[in-house]
Amino acid sequence: MEKKLQLLREKALFFIPVAIVLLIGLVLIGYHLAYWQKIYPGIAVLGQSVGNQDLATANQTVEKLINQASPSAALTLKSDEQIWHLELADFQYQPATTAEKAWQIGRHTNSIKNFQQKLLAWTKGIDLALDYSLNREILGQQVDQIADQVFTPTIEPAIKITDQKQIEIELGEEGLILNKKKLILTINSQLANLIFEPIELPLIKISPDLTEEQINQTKIRAEKFLGKKLVLTAEEVAWELDDEQLVQLLSFSDDFNQEKIASWSANLASAINRPPQNAAFEFKEGRVTQFRAAKEGINLEQQKTVNLITRSLAELEAEKETITAQLPVVTTPPQITTAEVNTLGIQQLVGRGISYFRGSISERVHNIQLASSKLNGLLIPPGEIFSFNQSLGEVSPATGFKQAYIIKEGRTILGDGGGVCQVSTTFFRAALDAGLPIVERHAHAYRVSYYEQNTQVGLDATVFDPTADLKFKNDTPAHLLVQTYVDMKNYKLTFELYGTHDGRIVAISKSRIWDQVPPPPDLYQDDPTLPLGQTKQIDWKAWGAKVAFDYKVERGNEILQDRTFYSAYRPWQAIFLRGTKPE
Secondary structure (H helix, E strand, O other): OHHHHHHHHHHHHHHHHHHHHHHHHHHHHHHHHHOOOOOOOOEEEOOEEOOOOOHHHHHHHHHHHHHHHOOOOEEEEEEOOEEEEEEOOOOEEOHHHHHHHHHHOOOOOOHHHHHHHHHHHHHOOEEEOOOEEOOHHHHHHHHHHHHHHHOEOOEOOEEEEOOOOOEEEEOOEOEEEEOHHHHHHHHHHHHHOOOOOOEEOOEEEEOOOOOHHHHHHHHHHHHOOOOOEEEEEEOOEEEEEOHHHHHOOEOOOOOEOHHHHHHHHHHHHHHHOEOOEOOEEEEEOOEEEEEEOOEOEEEEOHHHHHHHHHHHHHHHHHOOOEEEEEOOEEEEOOOOOOHHHOOOOOOEEEEEEEEEOOOOOHHHHHHHHHHHHHHOOOEEOOOOEEEHHHHHOOOOHHHOOOEEEEEEOOEEEEEEOOOHHHHHHHHHHHHHHOOOOEEEOOOOOEOOHHHHOOOOOOOOOOOEOOOEOOEEEOOOOOOEEEEEEEEOOOOEEEEEEEEOOOOOEEEEOOOEEEEEEOOOOOEEEEEEEEEOOOEEEEEOOEOEEEEEEEEEEEEOOEEEEEEEEEEEEEOEOOEEEEEEEOO
8 A cells, every 4th residue: 555655746846846847838829929929028119018919019109109209300419508519310110110110029049048038027127219310420420520529629738938938837737538439328328219309429538637746847847947958959950949849858757748649740851851862964055954863862760759858858957057958760762973973073962052032122122133044054163263243244224133232332322233242142152161161251331230140240252344353263172063052931041062071171261350340320312213202121231340259170180271351341221212202
């Protein structure tokens, strides 16, 4: 009997779990069959139940929900008192897609996920947002435009040096940027939930806050740069950073602002870098008609420049007053050198002269351009004595020159070729720079302002055929080629002499001035070319003086030139032209 009872208990223990599993299975199958073409219970769209509904009914329910909300194709954005109206291009709700999404819940290929979704819908419910379509590219463009309008750049803290040479720290101002990602998420959320209330722009404040310790420490450091400077050189050009520029390179949180130093280095590279230039030379009928000197390519090594500036700043902060440093550059040779394109011995630049003519009347500028062009391309053979007057030729209206103001017999008058002396003065300076023997040179009767722009007094040479000429000798072993350049932007005239270096070294002393005499009263001269009543100043007061400078040229142990140039300038008054031309 006991064995039968034991057997019954064992069968019950086996069949009861099986029965329970079968019962659950039958319930699930029945549940699934009951909602074969319907959305499972507990599923809603924006709080509106779509459970127990087929796709068509659910679609109608969603459409009704949308229509009741009266959706807009525009949204309003605001920030403080500013308002923007955001047009939603190609915007349209998609009720069928939303109904389909509701119907798909619990119908995935993954049975475990299906069970989890059905259980979640039954116990807690699932609430879906609306599906919609719109042109997201246009939406992004509109958001970008708004971002540009609300953008306020951060004004970084700055170090200033006052007129009284005191250090001031400007704390800067915070900036604003639009959080575009958050704004687009908010727009999408409101559209999906049928919310058309104005949206407050999500702005991010960017603060340049400094601690009191950072401010005080930076101020102390900046004071160490007062009156100091850093000079950086490359080839024949120098860049100078004074104390106002140097303190800008300090960092409030580190030693030095590497970003600013790198930016300055990049700008410097754009001014220095150049590709190599091949030489060009064309010679016709004793004159060079085309010339281009070979030039090495040059590139600034920017990282080494950053390191150089950083080291120099540290040295200036520590103790030094002035640092002059050579910039690190890499040179690239040209494929064709100057020597390879000619047989005249012309290889490199041997002398340069510069003068300025800012303030010249148009006729004078015309004559400067014409005279310099007549000398451009001129070849001076070795051993030849160059004559400025002979090389230039006749100066008259017949040869294209215009009347401008000249110095004649101690007076400033209208005469043919006014401005030619600017050319002879510039040529004189080029000959001095090349170390050539000067055979003939005459100073002007009085100091002329043009010839003292950016240069010392006494380096002028007047010409007037046949009484005054500029002559020098080519005592170099090769031909000399004359190249002239008129820079109208900077009112600058340049003469360059190309030939062959023979090792000579030129030294020109600082001008000595003595026996200075004050200028006489202002002088007014009638001018028939100016309207009646108009006054124009053409000359400025100049003190009379005696001037001298020393000129020495050496080559090895040999002294080629050792002489002093003297000039005796008369005192000169300011000269005004007084118009007499009837209206």
